[in-house]
Amino acid sequence: MPVSTERKKILVFRELPPDQLARLQARHDVTLANPRLAEQLPAFQAALATVEGMIGSSYPVDDALLARAPQLKVISSVSVGVDNYALDALAARGIMLCHTPGVLTETTADTIFSLIMATSRRIVELASLVREGRWTRNIGEDLFGRDVHGKTLGLLGFGRIGQAVARRGALGFGMPVLYHSRRPVDLASQAPDLAGKAAHTPLDELLQRADIVAAVLPLSRETRGLMGEREFGLMKPGAIFVNGGRGATVREGALLDALNTGGLRAAGLDVFATEPLPMNSPLRLHPKVTALPHIGSATFETRHAMAVLATTNLLQALAGERPTALFEGSAS
Numbered sequence: 048m049p050v051s052t053e054r055k056k057i058l059v060f061r062e063l064p065p066d067q068l069a070r071l072q073a074r075h076d077v078t079l080a081n082p083r084l085a086e087q088l089p090a091f092q093a094a095l096a097t098v099e100g101m102i103g104s105s106y107p108v109d110d111a112l113l114a115r116a117p118q119l120k121v122i123s124s125v126s127v128g129v130d131n132y133a134l135d136a137l138a139a140r141g142i143m144l145c146h147t148p149g150v151l152t153e154t155t156a157d158t159i160f161s162l163i164m165a166t167s168r169r170i171v172e173l174a175s176l177v178r179e180g181r182w183t184r185n186i187g188e189d190l191f192g193r194d195v196h197g198k199t200l201g202l203l204g205f206g207r208i209g210q211a212v213a214r215r216g217a218l219g220f221g222m223p224v225l226y227h228s229r230r231p232v233d234l235a236s237q238a239p240d241l242a243g244k245a246a247h248t249p250l251d252e253l254l255q256r257a258d259i260v261a262a263v264l265p266l267s268r269e270t271r272g273l274m275g276e277r278e279f280g281l282m283k284p285g286a287i288f289v290n291g292g293r294g295a296t297v298r299e300g301a302l303l304d305a306l307n308t309g310g311l312r313a314a315g316l317d318v319f320a321t322e323p324l325p326m327n328s329p330l331r332l333h334p335k336v337t338a339l340p341h342i343g344s345a346t347f348e349t350r351h352a353m354a355v356l357a358t359t360n361l362l363q364a365l366a367g368e369r370p371t372a373l374f375e376g377s378a379s
């Protein structure tokens with residue numbers, strides 16, 4: 048395909064760092080409009096009619112939205128997850144979808160591991176004891192936590208982020224790791240540092256054996272609602288559940304039942320079926336839940352790296368080049 052230098056219309060639908068916005072503005076005609084802000088929604092909708100490229104995240108790009116964007120050729124998502132996009136409609140229209148794998152792996156694994164630590168050692172609950180002036184004597188057994196080191200870690204999902212969490216557990220904390228994924232990973236060739244330290248395990252067996260189960264799953268037809276009443280029922284009494292993938296892979300009612308009347312000790316959640324978490328969600332103030340506002344990749348360094356990669360992807364696609372990180376299965 049010949050490289051194009053023609054200026055094209057681009058819609059930026061969430062904030063980008065100024066240096067990345069400047070890269071786009073130097074080459075193309077940019078409309079900035081965040082559809083989550085009521086005052087910018089009309090500009091967003093008007094721009095759809097003529098844009099060839101879009102860049103942003105955390106907004107559903109569904110069939111109806113795509114129908115209003117007849118010139119659209121490429122969407123560059125500032126995220127690794129692509130569950131906000133109508134993949135079938137994009138494929139049918141030959142619209143490219145790019146994303147940001149790789150650059151957020153370690154940061155997201157850090158977040159997930161911090162939830163493992165926080166839930167096991169009751170960090171948030173005990174820190175509030177100090178903050179609220181309730182530390183009036185040495186704590187007793189009623190406030191003791193559970194060790195993390197040496198415990199069995201069960202990972203649901205074993206892509207880049209799952210493997211990075213496994214590394215933290217196996218190499219840093221001496222944890223035997225079980226993982227559940229569609230196919231076993233050839234550790235000797237793909238992740239030699241985990242060879243002999245992580246075992247592909249059927250879902251039910253993993254749930255029965257793990258002390259800590261961490262979900263690191265993308266949202267797809269196969270993973271939606273994967274963790275339900277039956278699955279939580281299989282977990283060990285006193286086990287901990289962490290979710291750093293997508294909220295809708297968990298049936299939240301079943302999770303609540305497992306916390307309230309089942310044997311689940313605690314849950315650490317960075318993602319929810321509805322985000323931001325509704326004020327009336329029983330998970331918000333639940334004493335056994337440590338809830339974060341979807342901060343998996345939210346550090347200065349990583350969010351900037353994601354913006355750089357997403358901007359590069361978009362510029363490449365609009366120039367007629369193959370983007371660095373085209374979503375697998377996307378039109379090319």
Ligand code: DGY
Pocket residue numbers: 125126127128129151341342343344345
């Ligand atoms: C992603 O990139 O999909 C993450 O969920 C953002 O934190």
